[in-house]
Amino acid sequence: MKIALKDKSFDPFTEIRDFQAAMNADGRFGAAAFFIGSMRDLNENEKVISMELEHYPGMTEKHLYDIAARANEKWPLIDALILHRVGVVNIADPIVVVAVWSAHRAAAFDACRFIMEDLKSKAPFWKKETTVAGERWVEKNTPGFTDIR
Amino acid sequence: MKVKVKYFASLKDRIGHAEDEVELPEGARVCDLWRRVSHEDSIPERVMTAVNMEYVQADAPIRDGDEVAFFPPVTGG
Numbered sequence: 671m672k673i674a675l676k677d678k679s680f681d682p683f684t685e686i687r688d689f690q691a692a693m694n695a696d697g698r699f700g701a702a703a704f705f706i707g708s709m710r711d712l713n714e715n716e717k718v719i720s721m722e723l724e725h726y727p728g729m730t731e732k733h734l735y736d737i738a739a740r741a742n743e744k745w746p747l748i749d750a751l752i753l754h755r756v757g758v759v760n761i762a763d764p765i766v767v768v769a770v771w772s773a774h775r776a777a778a779f780d781a782c783r784f785i786m787e788d789l790k791s792k793a794p795f796w797k798k799e800t801t802v803a804g805e806r807w808v809e810k811n812t813p814g815f816t817d818i819r
Numbered sequence: 820m821k822v823k824v825k826y827f828a829s830l831k832d833r834i835g836h837a838e839d840e841v842e843l844p845e846g847a848r849v850c851d852l853w854r855r856v857s858h859e860d861s862i863p864e865r866v867m868t869a870v871n872m873e874y875v876q877a878d879a880p881i882r883d884g885d886e887v888a889f890f891p892p893v894t895g896g
Contacts, residue, residue: 707896723895724827724828725895726825726827726869726872726888726890728872729869729872729888732872733872754895754896765895765896766895766896786896789895789896790893790895790896791893792874792893793893793895793896794827794869794890794893794895795893795894795895795896796827796828796829796890796891796893796894796895797894797895798828807828807829807832807891807894808894809891809892809894810892810894811892811893811894811895811896
């Protein structure tokens, strides 16, 4: 299990590939589910220029470890990776990566979703956007579920 | 007893600084600390509270040396 905060732009695909290779679990996992969240150039109908991500050093890392540990108790996971940006983030930069590996897809999909939704609603991060009109704190996250069933 | 208080994001801007050290009477709770630092009667519904980096409710007890944090809804991911 790896949790890391990144203060610079990173390539999620390289990170996932390298982590998977280091897991040394080839043949054991039949399913891997990845979520990558990236920065958009529009929020609340306003053009966003850049964004700064504040966090609570210590609690943020602890909370992410706790989420991953809970997912690991709920589902039979082989491994999990959570990466999250802090500091100044630019348009199209990846912000978050959640990747989980399991024997079967149900656990991989569900655990990935569980980690991501908990992170969105409870992990201590705060976004401050810079728009053409100035700076503003993002007040709330969008809901994570659409009724697709 | 003495506790360390931390504020984040828009709440830090509103309070005007990121940290405080506050003397409290024994038996004080998170809501008592909020009253002291914000001069508001109760913790607004949207303010989240943590003691020693664990989420707690407003009536959670505080002990000497604790780190208490107040912050707005989180917006990561």
